[in-house]
Amino acid sequence: DFSEGLARVKVGNKWGFIKEEGGVVIPPQFDEVYDFSEGLAVVKIGNKYRYIDKEGGFVFNIEFEWAQSFSGGQARVKFGDKYFEINKEGKIITQGREDLFPVKIGDKYGYIDISFNIRIEPQFDEACDFREDLAAVKIKDKWGYINKEGEIKIKPRFAGCLSFSEGLAAVSEFDKKWGYINKDGKYEIQPKFDMAMDFSGDRAEVKIGLTRYYINRNGEIIKEIIDIEHEEI
Template sequence: MKKIFFLYLLTLFSLNSYTQNLIWFIENDKFGYAHKTTGRTVITPQFTFAGYFSEGTAVAAVGNHLLSSKYGFINEKGKWLIIPQFNAAGNFSEAKARVQQNGKWGYVNKKGIFIIQPQFALCYDFKEGLAQASVKNNLWGLIDSTGKFIVQPEFYSITDVFAGITCIQKNITDKWEILDIKKKTSIKTNFTRMHAFADSLAPARDTSNKWGFVNTHGNWVIQPIFTNASSFSEGLAAVEKEYGSWGFINKNGEWVIPAQFDRPGYFFKGLALLEKGSDIVYVDKEGSLVFSFKR
């Protein structure tokens, strides 16, 4: 159960931002925060769940068990800015945080006031003024800051937005398309899977199940030679070598950090959170260990 829970955390929060100095860690099944350069505990482990700091606040939960915990938001001193009251929540992005109440998701501001009422089956963080959202039947679209669908919820899958571009898959068996949201035009591809564009490149999987990176026209920039890949962040992207370990490449497709990790991560402000054996590690862009704890 702990393993599944931690994998969920890596997936959910690896793309969110954190403050310059605070990084979360787990001790005795409780979340706390340490100073990233000294390793000194800044906020004592006390939460059943906690996320990265973003825009001066972080999501945190308290309760006897994770599933029954209530979620709120803390400041960098561990004080509650929004008291725990939600069934689930994500971090702040563009001054809005997604929260779940009575089985539906909506968005609150930093005062805890709903600015988009709970109405979605699921939704994600805002980027460039748009957010992925689903209302029913597991179909996805993109909403604006008022909660209005700009791209209608009619896709099996849709990615985050980069420079007005998103990637869409209409049905589970369909090949992916690259959609220009403003122009309302799309480029059909032969890719069987895509992740979001970042740094002008998107991970894409070809028909032989190999991953590479394409530009916004759908042309290969880094050839598909990897068994899995994640989006770029701060000039580096996590890629998998032969269905084994993960490392990082640059935009030329060159290895910068050799494959050695069990799960991928993303860089933000110079650090990436990764899993290696029984350790959870923060590494810098040279691959050097900055901080670690046991999962």
């Protein structure tokens, strides 16, 4: 079947494209090909996916682990261990996220920019999104925080942590409760909670025992959270 004036053709074990008037327009050279959509087609070479135009030229100098045909000006791709939505320029659609993204390359995590350039070399055992210009990363069994240059700003010492929100991050050191640190790594609210969530505005949800509360930025309880069970009528 022809799509946008071109159809897939297989010669031997390679794929290319022919035009409706007849004749090969893109010689068979790919291991897999998909129909053209919005002027571009996904092709597979070995175990990598790329996009070509109707002359058979590669667009975007990027190889993906998987790629989807374009629809509505965007497509879903896999790079490293992560899925992204890209636009027709081959750039990541950020969807409100900051402009560096954690990906696993080999057996370590690093960070790429919206054009899939590696900005922070893979060196971490786990890595989270940047929020408020800092990202939580894991080195061996400890979590800390880096800046967008890849420099460690808060030394890894935590068993668990959340991203920064409203200038504070919930953290838990080994064998300790959860508390909140500032961007200098100093405690603003001492560890005393069994669970702690992000601050939203001037309050955050925490748990002491089995009871959930809202606290203020001084760590003071301002309200107990009561779950209201609705009986079936």
